[in-house]
Amino acid sequence: MKKLINYTPSRSNAILLGLLPFALLIVLYMISSDARLAINPSDKILPSFSSMGEAMYRMAFTPSRRTGDYVFWQDTLSSLMRLGSGVLIAASIGLFLGLMTGALPLLTASLSPLLTVISLVPPLALLPILFIAVGLGETSKITLIAIGITPFIARDIQRRVQEIPSEQLVKAQTLGASTSQILIRVLLPQILPKLIDAVRLSLGAGWLFLIAAEAISSTDGLGYRIFLVRRYLSMDVILPYVAWITLLAFLVDYLLGRLNRRLFPWSLEARS
Incomplete structure (x- = not known):
């Protein structure tokens, strides 16, 4: 049996292993956000992905009323x-x-x-x-x-x-x-x-x-x-x-x- 210390993943497996922690963090966030919003729909600590998407769409594609700039891109x-x-x-x-x-x-x-x-x-x-x-x-x-x-x-x-x-x-x-x-x-x-x-x-x-x-x-x-x-x-x-x-x-x-x-x-x- 091959020892774990000698195991080197292939390129495709290495990519999957690298993405796995990010996927787990996203899933954990979604579960936590849903749980908090179920208790308090107005909770702001862990917003849903949809609310974050709406906020970023507004900042990236809606010009500011004060300056006329697209805030997100100007900040960047x-x-x-x-x-x-x-x-x-x-x-x-x-x-x-x-x-x-x-x-x-x-x-x-x-x-x-x-x-x-x-x-x-x-x-x-x-x-x-x-x-x-x-x-x-x-x-x-x-x-x-x-x-x-x-x-x-x-x-x-x-x-x-x-x-x-x-x-x-x-x-x-x-x-x-x-x-x-x-x-x-x-x-x-x-x-x-x-x-x-x-x-x-x-x-x-x-x-x-x-x-x-x-x-x-x-x-x-x-x-x-x-x-x-x-x-x-x-x-x-x-x-x-x-x-x-x-x-x-x-x-x-x-x-x-x-x-x-x-x-x-x-x-x-x-x-x-």
């Missing part, structure tokens, strides 16, 4: 633009700092302690300071995301640079390469796929900072809408919004993974 666009801007800034700064501090011992000695200390500062604690310094507009939200994930990306890139075999640097110098040539032509191409991986790992924190900033000061966005309707106990809006944020996070992560495989196929081959 605003949040994605803020997240994208913050992550792009963080990736650029993190790549530069990580590459420099990982490759140049002088900068490693001088900047690594500072980078470590900055990474230990809770970014949400800086939010009031950002509001005072740069106002309540888009700049503060994007800055919070950038500050929150830049140290993580920079430290990860720094470690990746230091993991590159020193023999490559010695060979490049033997062939007459300067410091800038080594950084750009030897280290940078090997670090770019690691950068995408670091961004993927930091997206969870990026979403957290985005939702927090939107909840405190914003006029649109997914986080803003969730905290706006909570005062009315509108779980028929909150739950679909949370599910939508989860789906967006999954799609962004998936697309970044595909982009990494498309741009740097040699990186995956090297890992295998």
Whole structure:
């Protein structure tokens, strides 16, 4: 008899096993919702799927009377633009700092302690300071995301640079390469796929900072809408919004993974 530890499911079985927990959660929710609504039809804690569908249809396909916008899509666009801007800034700064501090011992000695200390500062604690310094507009939200994930990306890139075999640097110098040539032509191409991986790992924190900033000061966005309707106990809006944020996070992560495989196929081959 084959031991369980040696059993590897086929691709189709793996997909089914992956979907099973989600199906069980949906069934459990439906049972719980029906039970609560049977006792109290006006219960708002566990709304039915039909009520959630009606609420989301209204927000996605009925223009707002105040602004004329389709609220759901406007919230999605605003949040994605803020997240994208913050992550792009963080990736650029993190790549530069990580590459420099990982490759140049002088900068490693001088900047690594500072980078470590900055990474230990809770970014949400800086939010009031950002509001005072740069106002309540888009700049503060994007800055919070950038500050929150830049140290993580920079430290990860720094470690990746230091993991590159020193023999490559010695060979490049033997062939007459300067410091800038080594950084750009030897280290940078090997670090770019690691950068995408670091961004993927930091997206969870990026979403957290985005939702927090939107909840405190914003006029649109997914986080803003969730905290706006909570005062009315509108779980028929909150739950679909949370599910939508989860789906967006999954799609962004998936697309970044595909982009990494498309741009740097040699990186995956090297890992295998």
